[in-house]
Amino acid sequence: MSETVKVTENPKIYAAIAGVIADCGVVGKDKVNKQQGFKYRSVDDVFNALHPALAKNKVVIIPTVIERRCEEVGKTKNGTSILKVICKVKYDICAEDGSHVTSIIYGEGMDMGDKATNKAMAIAYKYLCFQVFCIPTEEMSDPDAESLEGELAGAQKKEEKKVSAKAEDKKSQPEPSAEPKENDKITPVMLTTIQKEQTRTGVTDKQILSMHDVKAKKIEDMTVLEYKKVMNKFQKTSDLKREAGLNE
Known part of the structure; x- marks a missing residue:
């Protein structure tokens, strides 16, 4: 969801955003999640890629949390609460003449301490930057490349294979000998x-x-x-x- 606000007759914000897009390069997946082993792009990677381009084109991003929802989704073995936070964040992307565009992004984060809100805001900022500044991400998934029906059918086939494998395994096992x-x-x-x-x-x-x-x-x-x-x-x-x- 985005909203454009015209401040001057010749706002600089659009040219400034175009300049950031031209100056920002690819943000690769250089970090690795230690628990699950997948690669990801950290918010620091996005900051580092954008900072020179934002400074050069005199663009400032100002966040405002409009809404925050928090719920306990579980507990650890030690009884520590696992919190899930969803933040609705408004970002004003401003140029030097005061012109700006506004974008509203949702971010979601989970934590066992007090960092769930920080994580939600970091996620919101990261994807705001990806989408507003069209940052190339090498292999960002396209929803059109995925099919919910296909995923459901695939999941059903996997389940059927599991059931079939169990049945075959049961057949291969010798019947318990009679008395x-x-x-x-x-x-x-x-x-x-x-x-x-x-x-x-x-x-x-x-x-x-x-x-x-x-x-x-x-x-x-x-x-x-x-x-x-x-x-x-x-x-x-x-x-x-x-x-x-x-x-x-």
Whole structure:
């Protein structure tokens, strides 16, 4: 939003702004955000690029905060409030003859201390300068290059891919084994359990296979039903007692 105010019959402000545009160069992204790793242009970069051009063309920028809104948007792990501030700032861009143009810019900033307002004003000033003085920024994004529908469709496709990937992952995982039936062979876990009990009691394979309830020729060929009967005997068997009654 901008408003032009005519002060003299031949205001110098327009020629002065054109002079600033001609004298100001590109402002590159030389700073790096340490937390998130992206590059950005600081307000100091804009000041440094504009200062010589403003001074040469005798242009002064005067800010006035028209409106300020502040809200708490969250807390840190330590309980410190995170504040979000939105400032509506009016900028009078003045020439040496008193003529000026006025531009109103919104700035938004967040901080865990008392700098949220400063950040909001710095952002407002930075983008005022970019737009009023047409400062080249190498790769400033163009809204026409983006499509909200496309972004939503892209987000939906990403979500669908995630769901599909989860489904495929679930398919690739083996189904949990069902409870073995009594006539099935014992599982590796059951075999290990028997071996542990043999170590505890000293009972041999021969003693186990000689039980009248065991028909298997080898321990690993025992059925689940035979396993249960053998384990029942083990429960009654003391440690390292070979005469445990397993030959009954």
